Amino acid sequence: MSQNTRGAGELHDEVLAAIGRRIVSGAQPTGSVLTLDAICTDFDISRTPQLLVCRGGDATPVELEPLTGYDCEIRHLVECLTKDRRPLVNLRDAAVTQAVLDAERVSAAEGRVIHLAEQLAALS
Secondary structure (H helix, E strand, O other): OOEEOHHHHHHHHHHOOOOEEEEEEOOEEEEEEEEEOOEEEEEEOOOOOOEEEEEOOEEEEEOOOOOOHHHHHHHHHHHHHHHOOOOOOOHHHHHHHHHHHHHHHHHHHHOOOOOOHHHHHHOO
């Protein structure tokens, strides 16, 4: 169910060179754009559909469950505790996520590309 929209193509081209940017609606950030190779994910909680996957000027809406990420995190944590299982993520995963978020913030604020190779290598 791909829809070709001019806005998505322009958005895709705009973010290909950057790791991402935060979309601001009023005073609160409502979403983000993340580009990995030739694919761009565009998430904005203030619109429907909230998630688009953009490739080559095409924007494909992605259906999201009514649960939030927090709902799923709590369910997973409870399952790990009650069934004595290891969590799917660990502290290194959290550090990598934080490095990506920090790079996104700096990229958006300074309007430049942030290369994560050095930061991620330091986490190994």
